[in-house]
Amino acid sequence: xxxxxxxxxxxxxxxxxFELNSVGNDLDRDDLVFSVNEWDNYxxxxxxxxxxNVGGSVTVVxxxxxxxxxxxxxxxxxxxxNGVLLSDDAxxxxxxxxxxxxxxxxxxxxSYDLILAGAQADEGAGQVAGMLAAMxxxxxxxxxxxxxxxxxxxxxxxxIEGGNQEMNEIDLPCVLSIxxxxxEPRYVGIRGIRKVAKxxxxxxxxxxxxxxxxxxGDANAKVxxxxxxxxxxxxxxxxxxxxxDEIIATLIEKLKSKGGL
Amino acid sequence: xxxxxxxxxxxxxxxxxxxxxxPEAAKKLDAAATLTAVVTGxxxxxxxxANSLTSLYAEVIKIDNEALAYPNGEVVRKALVNVLxxxxxxxxxxxxxxxxxxxxxxxxxxxAYVADVVEFEGVDGSLLKTVRxxxxxxxxxxxxxxxxxxxVITIRPGAFAPVEAGQSGAVADKSADxxxxxxxxxxxxxxxxxxxxxxxxxxxxxxSVGRGIEEEDNIEIAQxxxxxxxxxxxxxxxxxxxxxxxxxxxxxxxxxxxKPKVYMAMGISGSFQHMGGVKGNPFIVAVNKNPKAPIFQxxxxxxxxxxxxxxxxxxxxxxSL
Numbered sequence: 001x002x003x004x005x006x007x008x009x010x011x012x013x014x015x016x017x018f019e020l021n022s023v024g025n026d027l028d029r030d031d032l033v034f035s036v037n038e039w040d041n042y043x044x045x046x047x048x049x050x051x052x053n054v055g056g057s058v059t060v061v062x063x064x065x066x067x068x069x070x071x072x073x074x075x076x077x078x079x080x081x082n083g084v085l086l087s088d089d090a091x092x093x094x095x096x097x098x099x100x101x102x103x104x105x106x107x108x109x110x111s112y113d114l115i116l117a118g119a120q121a122d123e124g125a126g127q128v129a130g131m132l133a134a135m136x137x138x139x140x141x142x143x144x145x146x147x148x149x150x151x152x153x154x155x156x157x158x159x160i161e162g163g164n165q166e167m168n169e170i171d172l173p174c175v176l177s178i179x180x181x182x183x184e185p186r187y188v189g190i191r192g193i194r195k196v197a198k199x200x201x202x203x204x205x206x207x208x209x210x211x212x213x214x215x216x217g218d219a220n221a222k223v224x225x226x227x228x229x230x231x232x233x234x235x236x237x238x239x240x241x242x243x244x245d246e247i248i249a250t251l252i253e254k255l256k257s258k259g260g261l
Numbered sequence: 262x263x264x265x266x267x268x269x270x271x272x273x274x275x276x277x278x279x280x281x282x283x284p285e286a287a288k289k290l291d292a293a294a295t296l297t298a299v300v301t302g303x304x305x306x307x308x309x310x311a312n313s314l315t316s317l318y319a320e321v322i323k324i325d326n327e328a329l330a331y332p333n334g335e336v337v338r339k340a341l342v343n344v345l346x347x348x349x350x351x352x353x354x355x356x357x358x359x360x361x362x363x364x365x366x367x368x369x370x371x372x373a374y375v376a377d378v379v380e381f382e383g384v385d386g387s388l389l390k391t392v393r394x395x396x397x398x399x400x401x402x403x404x405x406x407x408x409x410x411x412x413v414i415t416i417r418p419g420a421f422a423p424v425e426a427g428q429s430g431a432v433a434d435k436s437a438d439x440x441x442x443x444x445x446x447x448x449x450x451x452x453x454x455x456x457x458x459x460x461x462x463x464x465x466x467x468x469s470v471g472r473g474i475e476e477e478d479n480i481e482i483a484q485x486x487x488x489x490x491x492x493x494x495x496x497x498x499x500x501x502x503x504x505x506x507x508x509x510x511x512x513x514x515x516x517x518x519x520k521p522k523v524y525m526a527m528g529i530s531g532s533f534q535h536m537g538g539v540k541g542n543p544f545i546v547a548v549n550k551n552p553k554a555p556i557f558q559x560x561x562x563x564x565x566x567x568x569x570x571x572x573x574x575x576x577x578x579x580x581s582l
Contacts, residue, residue, distance in 0.1 A: 011396060013530075014472065017553050018399040027400065096364070096374060119360075123395050125376035130334075130364025139335055139445035142361040155449070160357045163454030163508055163516050168333075171445040181502035222373035222407040226390075231401045237547060237556075237563030244571065247564055248578050251546065254562060258544035260466050260523035261490060261579065 001056035001149065003047040004112045005080065006103055006129065007040040009064055009071040010122035025227040036071040039118025041078070041185040043178035046147055047116055048079040048186075054149055057081040059110070063091055063102050072201055077192035078185070088205040093218025100131035101216060105209035107136060112173060114154070119143050119177040126177065133175035141168055142177045263294035263408075266345055267318070268353040268362070270332070271300060274309035279354045279416070281423035284317060286352060286416050289381040290389065297322055298430075299345070301337050303330035316426035322435050328442040334361035335444040342369045343440040348411040355415035356514070363413050372411035375404060379420040384408070397532050398555040417533060418514075454517075457509025459493055465522045466492035469512055470500060471535075473528015473549060473568045477505040483527060486572045489579040495519065497535045513538040528568040531556025548572075 011018070015033040020026065047058040059082040060075040062068045072083035086102050094102065107115060115133075119142060120126035126142065133140035145165065146157030152172055157165040159179045170176075206216065214220055240247045255261045267283035269276050280298070287296040298318040300311050303325055311323040324340050345351065347370055353359040355377040367374035379401075380392035387409035393402050406412055461467060468487040474480060480494070487494045494510065501511045512519050513535040520541030527548050529535060536559055539545070547560035550567045557563040564571065 013397045013399065017551055018396055019553070020400070097368070100368075124393070124397070125374075126360050127364040127367075127374055127376055130361070131368050131374070134338075134365035134368035140361075140365060141446060142334070143357055157452065158357065158361070159515055160451075161514060162518075163511065165452040165454075167449040167452060169447045169449055174445070180498070184504065222410075223375055224405050226403040226405055228395075228400045228402050231392075236558045237545075237560035239557070239563045239565070244566065244574055247566070248575055251562065251564070251575070252578060252582070254544075255490075255523060255546070258523055260492075260525075260544065260546075261582070 001050060001054050001113045002111060003050060003056060003058050003114045003116060004107060004110065005040070005043050005047050005058060005060050005075070006115070006117040006132075007044065007060050007062050007071055007075055008037045008118070008121045009034050009062065009068045010037045013122075020228060020230060024229065027228055034067070036074055037118050037121040039120060039178060039180055040075070042180050042182050043116040043118050044075045044078055044080055045183045045185040046178055047114075049183060050114070050147065050149055056113070059084060061086065061103065061106055063087070063094075063099050069201055073193060073196050073199075074188055076196040076199060077188045083199070083201040085201055085203045086209065087203050090206045090213065090217050093221055093224075094216045095221035095223040096125060096127040097131055097223075098216040098221055100128050100135055102209065102211055103128065103132050104135045105211045106204065107132070109209070114173060115175045117175070117177050119179045129175050129177040136175070139170045139174045140176070141170055141174070143179045144176045145179045145182045147176065147182070263291050263350060264346060264348075265290065265294045265296045265350045265352060266299045266322075267296060268341070268351060268359075269298050269300040269310065269314060270354055270356065270358055271302065271306075271310040274306040276300070276310050276313055277354065277418075278423070279356075279418045280314060280317060282416070282418070282421040283352050284424045285421040286381065289421070290350070290352075291384055294350070295320075299324070299341065301326075301329040301332070301340055303327050311432045315428065315430040315432060317424065317428055317430075319428050319430045321430055321432045323432055324439050325434065325436040326439055326442055328444075331448045332358050333444060333446060333448050334358065334365065335446045336442050337362055338366045338369060339442050339444070340439040341366060344435045344438045345370070347371065350408060350411060351413045353413070353415050355417050359415045363415050367413040370411055370413065372413050373406045373408060375406045375412065375414045378414055378416050394533070397530060399553065419537065455507075455509060457507045459510070461493055461495040461510055461512065462517055462519050464493040464519075466490055466525070467495045467512070467519060467521045467523070468492050468525045468527060469495040469497065469529060470527045470568075471497040471529030472499045474500065474505075475569065477503070479569060480505055482569065482572050486525075486576045486579070489576045490525075492525070497529045497532075526556050526560065527572060529556055530554045531559055
């Protein structure tokens with residue numbers, strides 16, 4: 001089975017305390033720590049496990065700048081066989097549809113049975129995989145937390161409300177967005193990274209891919225982020241301050257009055 | 262005139278709560294627009310939902326087909342593309358079905374797509390200004406969307422105020438326009454969530470742990486506090502993903518909905534998916550070493566400390582009471 005996994009380099013929510021810049025319209029981007037989108041690690045792990053079972057290969061692809069190469073290498077250190085970087089100044093400012101169009105061009109250059117992506121990334125939209133599927137006229141399932149490969153089809157579980165799981169049968173080829181918790185992504189050590197440090201990763205531009213120029217880049221984006229801000233949500237919590245002993249004494253009184261103790 | 266269609270999720274003949282929220286969202290999007298509810302399904306359940314919606318919407322479109330009996334994103338998409346005007350604005354819920362349906366729907370309708378909108382701030386020309394959140398709720402963003410050729414927009418459940426019934430609308434049956442609904446994805450069954458050893462929905466006090474617990478072995482620290490408080494340990498999603506606690510301990514939209522009196526959010530950042538499972542307006546205590554954690558915006562009491570140091574001290578003090 002030939003599997004393509006779409007990944008993204010994102011600001012790491014576990015490693016950063018996000019603040020706005022001095023103007024207050026963008027993130028303070030000094031010293032931001034980036035890593036591969038958390039959901040994508042689960043997608044790559046799932047792809048590797050499928051290939052371990054039924055054979056084939058795993059290719060990881062991303063749309064990004066030179067720095068995005070590091071996330072491809074990380075996923076290759078996990079066990080992905082190939083990496084492809086789709087990079088061009090013309091891609092900058094693309095909206096979800098633009099990114100999906102770029103990925104579509106790459107998908108059409110190969111012959112994939114299964115295309116995976118993380119269920120969402122830093123922007124929280126969860127849009128690119130579903131768009132890509134529709135553009136390719138392939139069936140799609142989102143929020144997948146179980147995959148069983150069958151003959152010409154896969155049986156997938158989708159995570160739905162209340163912790164329930166919706167089981168579906170989908171014809172191959174198809175596109176799936178993968179939810180966290182589907183597996184336990186393997187640890188990647190320094191040695192693993194070193195092993196793939198020299199592997200060549202092809203870089204493809206808009207013209208290499210033959211992407212329709214009318215759908216990519218900032219000028220063609222129908223959806224645009226204007227600025228970042230921190231909303232005024234009223235008073236928020238009453239912050240308890242002082243020594244830990246003082247805080248605990250106050251907290252215990254409050255808990256007593258609210259039925260917590 | 263702008264036409265807005267609200268896709269109504271429903272189950273067992275009952276429209277989801279968000280069907281009360283779409284009218285408010287539509288009004289904020291464009292007060293001059295017409296709003297029509299669209300509901301797909303099959304048989305008596307569908308009729309029941311469609312009829313109930315006439316008290317909230319002036320017009321209700323129903324699409325009845327056996328293939329729509331269970332909401333399958335691929336099949337519903339085909340029906341909507343065939344029934345709706347290509348330049349329409351479609352509102353849907355940012356829930357597990359909306360996420361399945363809407364990205365592809367926007368492609369097939371050749372419309373712009375904005376996901377998980379929490380507020381609309383008006384239309385300037387054809388540019389709709391929306392508010393979203395990014396990075397797990399750590400920051401908000403203004404996002405503009407060119408709606409000239411239509412748009413598909415999902416809104417966050419609970420973000421818009423529910424309206425009171427006050428319409429006396431009519432149901433229009435558009436089943437005949439749905440077209441060929443054959444798909445490549447087939448619904449099999451629902452596997453119900455496993456019931457755990459402890460029912461967190463029955464506890465008045467929950468000690469709920471998130472990423473701040475750092476390691477599996479540290480879960481014990483939370484268990485000791487819970488024991489001292491006669492409480493039960495629950496958790497946020499990352500703890501279940503890491504397999505440190507059972508799924509039956511997870512609070513949130515993809516876990517269980519709880520209604521405790523007191524909710525101790527220990528090292529939980531407070532994403533909307535997590536807080537969506539905390540109902541009944543409990544007294545929320547948040548302890549987090551990140552002073553910017555979104556949880557402090559929704560908690561009643563906030564404490565900026567490392568839970569791994571704070572919880573054992575609190576446990577000792579509670580035991581000595």
